[in-house]
Amino acid sequence: MSTATIDVPEVPTGSRVNYLNAQYGVKSWLFTTDHKRIALLYLVSITLMFFIGGFFAVLMRLHLIEPQGALVQPETYNKLFTMHGVIMVFFFLVPSIPATLGNFLVPLMIGARDLAFPRLNLISWYIYVVGACFTLYAVISGGVDTGWTFYTPYSSSFSHTSVIPTAVGVFITGFSSILTGLNFVVTIHKMRAPGMTWFRLPLFIWAIYATSIIFILGTPVIAITLFLLALERLLHIGIFDPAIGGDPILFQHLFWFYSHPAVYIMILPGMGVMSELVTCFSRKRIFGYSFVAFSSLSIAIISFLVWGHHMFVTGQSIYAGLIFSVLSFLVAIPSAVKVFNWTATLYKGSISYDAPMLYALGFIGLFTMGGLTGLFLASLATDVHLNGTYFIVAHFHYIMVGGAVMAYLGGIHFWWPKITGRLYPDGWARFAALVIFVGFNLTFFPQFMLGYLGMPRRYAVYPAEFQVFNVMSSAGASILGIGYLIPLIYLTWSMRYGPAAGPNPWGAKGLEWTTPSPPPTENFEEIPVVTEDAYDYAESTVNRG
Amino acid sequence: MSEHIVPVSLYIGIFVALLCLTALTTGVAYIDLGAFNTVAALAIAVVKMLLVVLFFMHVKYSGRLIQVFILAGALFLAILITLTLADELTRHWSPTPTGWGMFVPFLSRLF
């Protein structure tokens, strides 16, 4: 073989010093600057937030079983979906893959000892925690009821809930994202191992790089927007208040300037994971490497040009609406390119059905549906009818839950042996993937129907004729909830009782698999020299010049 | 160290140029140029910025990467401002569209 990567003798876990057992004690975790340990800190906090957000979702779905509302007062329901949205978006999905898998894998994949700024990395985690505490405080002190979009003037002048603590919490976490993105960009530019050229990088790195661009350029805008919102609420300076001459629509522009690109923050890393999974489990080089790589970048860039598609019915200028509509169609093309390339990668492959692959295939299908329903919304004439209905809710859950969360779970399952050095029970994992897939579709497919029939979102009570679909959706949500609990259980179990994994249980390519599992603190005893392209699975491939 | 060392005299020269431009921009404000007052003020500010960026911040001597990053920053700032203005400033234009023909007045406004 043409690799110059180091042969690592198989050492059973436990007897060797790795990043997990190098030091013990709470302090060694809270003061660590090791990117792998920080990744685990994120993993724990993010999982916690996911279950809190999911808990709110379960309450919502239970409430909606009856048209008149089965559980709570409308005020409480409004707080439920707001906190569900805020927590899921800002505290779970935005940091999910970048902060856990990204943190763990970026240095390993490019052959570096750590990120460029390890201390900054730890600080980012603390910032995240402080932000999360603010938001959780808002939850405890009475909740927020503005919707995750914080539209003015409701949020600035009319809501009586803890808007400011929530906004401050999101503002603070924003800096965690910014610093994480900064760290990744510098690391990817400056710390690649010798021979690791841009076009040898794993596609996961390309995706993380594109994501970081959005982190860096988008997040500051939401920060200043929330700052203005808090100021407006405190002092009534009038910037968003029409009563004093302000323009409430301007808030929406500033909000979506970040929040639209943010939806690609949520999906791009998932797409990166996808490229790793599809290649590994079909033992093939990715089909169209450069197309997949550049589509990540073009998604990141075009994503900044389409935000106005959330405002087609707000009385935005028709001229602006047209521009935003055509650009929204444009941003769909690179996603299409990716989907087709993943599918083509399977052709003549050697496909195995390990649990991560099941998640990956689920992702491709559900993302396709979620993405294509985005076209309904990019089309001006149909968006007029669908805006603000459950169709939107279904669209984004298909992408964010069916797509991004699936990819996240797939990634966690794929790299779990690397992270913990242990294997999990594969049968259970496949079973859970199936339960999640079924539960997911049962939850969210009926919502497309509801939306087309005209049921508005954010409704605590609804006309009785919509009940059937709502009950189906609630039933699906309970299946889905159970589906998410299963991995939680067996993954936790495996940390202690799982069999040792060995450095490369899947026979995968990539520098991270050349290290022992779990990797040592310094990642590589010697920085590897890379001489082959990514995903060089075919035996016959010789160094191509 | 590969860092370029800029001679002190150049720094002083830039400093003097910046002071002159400050005086200029203040002076121009007292002359009636109509809408061009704003244009002039911003043009001078851009020149001043370029001087600071290129010389004080050594961008003239730094690698391509950093130059590309700075341009990217300018580009995305421009996107934010133009597309927001694209809505805010055209909201009053013919609120009821008349088919694709409406682009004729739209284009005629641009030129």
Next chain:
Amino acid sequence: MMGAIQTGSDFLFAAAIQAPQLRPEAASSIAEGVDHLYFALTFITLFFTFIIFSTILVFMVKYRRRAENERPPDTGEHLGLELTWTIIPTLICVGLFLWASSLYFENSRPPSASTEIFVIGKQWMWHIQHPEGVREINELHVPVGVPVKLTMTSEDVIHDFYIPAFRVKKDVIPGRYSSLWFQATKIGTYHLFCAQYCGADHAEMLGWVYVMSPADYAAWLAGGVPSQTMQQSGELIFNKLGCASCHLSDGTGRGPSLLGIYSKEEELKNGDKRLVDEAFIRQAIVNPNSVVLPKYPAIMPTFQGQINEEQVLQLVAYVKSLASEERKTDGK
């Protein structure tokens, strides 16, 4: 390709009409057009989902791993394929964009002879006033077959006026007028929803739209016993606030004559050309400084805060009516 989409969507459309619980009632002149586009999109979605899912399934079965040490061949790259699956979606997208946008243009242009009705959104109800002066809350009575134009504003937060059966929706924004039009095609009762989150009782901010035959509608209007038409109420306010002291009808006052200004194009002092519509008149009343006319000094005071949205609407109705009274004045 477009032809195939057309046939496919027609088929789906026909099928959906058979299963009414899957399609919302279509009771306006634009509903059919929107639904056609909707079904075209559905067809495209099904088509691509089917292609992707079935290809994956076939590959999964056909190329499943048969031996642990299997090494599949490298299939390389293929520029032709890449271009194909870039260009075809692009073409589809361009087609969809053109279709959707021109439909949108058509749908948002009200016919010139529309009945006008005024809507004010308020946490959490809809106030509706007909030009004849009849008011209603959370109910909207309209005649069938007649184009109706709604001029809407909000007293507090952003709401959204949504009638699913008509496929129309528009945000109702404080400090500004937005408008929406429809022509009902079927007599019946339809849902009216608030589709923009607006606080505690957002979900209860709903009502009914009653589409009536013209005769029934006339009878209903007559039964409403309004004291005054909107225009008359507006005239009262106009005199009470002293507008008439500046706006003399012969143009000799400190302000311009308001006769016949509605739907004219005004050139403003800053060079902008603006159509005098409801939104313009409102702006002239609450923020006169933003619409200064070239020949007049900016002396008109703002009336913001002195009158509520309903009174502004009545003033607007009055100023608009001055257009038709022009001839009367001339005759004097």
Next chain:
Amino acid sequence: MTVHSAHPPGFAHQFEDMEQQREADSLGMWVFLLTEIMFFGGLFATYIIYRALYLPAFEIGSHQLEVRFGALNTAVLIGSSLTMALAIHSAQVGKRRAQVGFLITTMILGAAFLAIKFTFEWHHDYVEHLVPGLGFVIRPEWGAAGQHVPMFFCFYFFMTGLHALHMIIGIGVLTVLTIMAHRGRFTPEYYAPLEVSGLYWHFVDIVWIFLFPLLYLIGGRYMGAGH
């Protein structure tokens, strides 16, 4: 493969060599400045829109400000940028005393900027009832445009306030750097912290270069200064 036996001062373990570390530090600061551009950019975008909507009010507001203080402060800040650049230059050529001297001058100029801002300008505005939220008085001579003048002052205080906050942070950083320089921590081989903080300081200067015309010179001053 590089074997790093003797660690040069300030070397961090994750890097291969000093050169790589220096490049990473400087790139990192530039990326951070990008985020700052977008942060201020959101504010500038908002400003531009309201300025377009309420130009007369913004002109009136702008004419309440004293151009001479604005211009003076611009000069002070440009001066501090010069001394900052010279401090780095001294490090590059290995002059320790000059380094410390220039750093201290930079801090003094920065403090002078803030002093002028707070005492002559903000305090004056407060006395004149020009602070929204703190007894703002809309003057009758402003005419009908007066109702939107507070909006201008909101932007004025928010933008200059955010800028001042950046200055204060910068002065804090400079204090640490001065101490480090005094202890001789910077050599012609290693002065990255100095260089990186310099970038930040210059950036704050650039923000002011735009704030000055945007806040003080709206609509020109030819109408006869002050209403």
